[in-house]
Amino acid sequence: MELSFTLNGEQRKVALADPEMPLVFVLRDILGLTGTKYSCLQGMCGACTVHVDGQAARSCQIMAHEVAGASVTTIEGLSEDGSHPVQRAWVEVQVAQCGWCQPGQIMQAASLLSSNHHPSEREIRDAMGGNICRCGSGPRILRAVAKAANLSRETPK
Ligand code: FES
Ligand code: FES
Structure with a gap:
């Protein structure tokens, strides 16, 4: 599938072999945004928390296809200069x-x-x-x- 979504304020399109790929790995392994961490991969620890449409969400529990058309913010996009x-x-x-x-x-x-x-x-x-x-x-x-x-x-x- 081609995933189209907004990431840190920019429109992005990503070709994915597996639409069920967890968002955390789309971010880290495909897009190189390694600020988002992971530990349990079971929704238990919160290390992978990002914002999806402005709400905190655990990116290990969200499949890539679920953010099609959504707006995702990672730690890299929280502010331009660490001023949040x-x-x-x-x-x-x-x-x-x-x-x-x-x-x-x-x-x-x-x-x-x-x-x-x-x-x-x-x-x-x-x-x-x-x-x-x-x-x-x-x-x-x-x-x-x-x-x-x-x-x-x-x-x-
Ligand atoms: S890695 Fe622990 S909640 Fe996602
Ligand atoms: S796990 Fe080391 S600072 Fe939280």
Whole structure:
């Protein structure tokens, strides 16, 4: 099949032998966007989180044909220069350890803040709880999401 979709704001067409190929491998292995990571490939860890039509989605659980005509955003497209409030908060709080889970964490957090500008601590925990970090960055992730919410509200639209 020829997959036609919008990727990080650009129209893309990709020839695929298998329309059931998981999106994470279309992104990484065919299009070279290795910012999106993977671990479990079972929808359990969140490492592969991207945005599909503005919503956080696990790209290991989405087949290529399911994003035909959709708009997909990866960590590479979240901002041009790392200036998204979540990215700025991540740097300020120095969240990352090994880094593997972090693109998925950032995309999950950005999705939360796009729909909830004033998340409570409970809402942040609930939204981020499905994204697993095998290092010890969990407490800093929660702090960074709260900081990102503040930065979002301060950033002129
Ligand atoms: S690799 Fe997709 S949820 Fe774990
Ligand atoms: S920073 Fe290492 S798995 Fe999260």
